[in-house]
Amino acid sequence: MTDPTFDLAACGWTAFFQSQVDIDEFATTTPARVTAVYRGALEVISPQPIGVHSALPDAPLRVRPPETGHLDDDEAVATVGDWLLLDRPTDPGTLPRVVRRLDRKTLFKRRAAGTSRRVQLIAANVDTLFIVSSCNQDFNAARQERYLALAASSGAMPVMVLTKADLADDPGAYAVQAAALSPTTLVETLDARAPDTAGRLGPWCGPGQTVALVGSSGVGKSTLLNTLAGDTVQAVNAIREDDAKGRHTTTGRSLHRLPAGGWLLDTPGMRELQMTDIGEDLDDAFADIAALARHCRFADCRHDSEPGCAVRAAIDAGTLDPARLKRYRKLAAEDAHNTETLAQRRHRARAFGRMAKTAMREKERRRGG
Numbered sequence: 001m002t003d004p005t006f007d008l009a010a011c012g013w014t015a016f017f018q019s020q021v022d023i024d025e026f027a028t029t030t031p032a033r034v035t036a037v038y039r040g041a042l043e044v045i046s047p048q049p050i051g052v053h054s055a056l057p058d059a060p061l062r063v064r065p066p067e068t069g070h071l072d073d074d075e076a077v078a079t080v081g082d083w084l085l086l087d088r089p090t091d092p093g094t095l096p097r098v099v100r101r102l103d104r105k106t107l108f109k110r111r112a113a114g115t116s117r118r119v120q121l122i123a124a125n126v127d128t129l130f131i132v133s134s135c136n137q138d139f140n141a142a143r144q145e146r147y148l149a150l151a152a153s154s155g156a157m158p159v160m161v162l163t164k165a166d167l168a169d170d171p172g173a174y175a176v177q178a179a180a181l182s183p184t185t186l187v188e189t190l191d192a193r194a195p196d197t198a199g200r201l202g203p204w205c206g207p208g209q210t211v212a213l214v215g216s217s218g219v220g221k222s223t224l225l226n227t228l229a230g231d232t233v234q235a236v237n238a239i240r241e242d243d244a245k246g247r248h249t250t251t252g253r254s255l256h257r258l259p260a261g262g263w264l265l266d267t268p269g270m271r272e273l274q275m276t277d278i279g280e281d282l283d284d285a286f287a288d289i290a291a292l293a294r295h296c297r298f299a300d301c302r303h304d305s306e307p308g309c310a311v312r313a314a315i316d317a318g319t320l321d322p323a324r325l326k327r328y329r330k331l332a333a334e335d336a337h338n339t340e341t342l343a344q345r346r347h348r349a350r351a352f353g354r355m356a357k358t359a360m361r362e363k364e365r366r367r368g369g
Contacts (some may be wrong), residue, residue: 198230
């Protein structure tokens with residue numbers, strides 16, 4: 001039986017997406033949201049019939065990815081959470097075709113792991129990012145700051161979720177450490193298996209809202225997903241007792257509908273999370289340093305040995321941890337390097353594309369002559 005509450009709004013459709021579709025286009029296409037990405041295929045859902053096909057939460061439809069035409073643009077491809085417009089085929093043997101992808105409200109991305117210069121898309125149109133860590137040896141300030149920077153660059157609201165509070169002697173101490181990293185970010189300390197967990201995180205999981213889980217392996221992301229979903233959506237592995245580290249449970253990204261009406265995206269534990277294209281958003285993750293820097297004597301102060309440096313003065317006064325400044329510099333340098341190399345690759349790709357087009361035109365001219 002069709003769920004009467006499952007409509008476009010329940011899928012996360014808002015005025016932001018509606019404004020991108022005119023009346024004529026809306027009458028001839030069907031909006032669908034990407035719930036998973038496979039090699040050569042996208043899994044989509046829609047509360048509306050797609051031609052002779054029907055895509056419901058329990059029976060998603062697979063379609064071919066759209067042709068981007070931009071080999072140098074990693075962000076042109078579709079990712080989990082994207083909204084697509086599909087045509088409406090009348091032949092039962094014909095799958096819907098993607099007409100176009102709508103602009104994104106938010107976008108999570110990182111530089112691809114390893115030595116690749118490409119950008120890897122993580123998810124699109126996420127409202128809230130649950131940054132999951134645990135109250136044990138896994139808690140790492142530098143990693144949390146990276147995720148906070150990721151959230152700032154994406155446009156989503158971060159919430160730090162500290163799991164395994166039931167196993168810690170003093171979970172409040174971890175909450176204090178987390179809050180110190182970003183005083184404006186909410187921190188929730190909980191047992192991911194506890195029945196009241198869904199209620200505590202409920203404000204971000206309501207109808208039409210989309211949340212994503214990020215964090216290293218073994219912190220309880222899959223356990224938290226299963227608790228919020230009220231079902232065993234992901235398998236769960238035990239952590240190693242000697243170092244509190246876990247093994248990968250989730251191997252791909254997928255969007256799950258929650259009992260409260262929201263959507264939750266689980267992501268694999270990320271061994272590498274390199275910054276790219278963050279720019280000034282990094283200051284949002286390090287708001288304390290950015291606020292101090294505005295009082296430096298020189299606008300281009302490097303916070304090293306310049307006279308009148310408010311950042312160094314705060315360190316000397318003991319109100320700013322020098323390790324935090326060091327981590328800020330590291331992320332800023334990493335972002336600048338990765339952004340520059342990506343820009344160079346895109347420039348080379350565009351130059352090659354122009355050269356190829358020129359060669360083709362010359363070939364056609366000679367053939368015609």
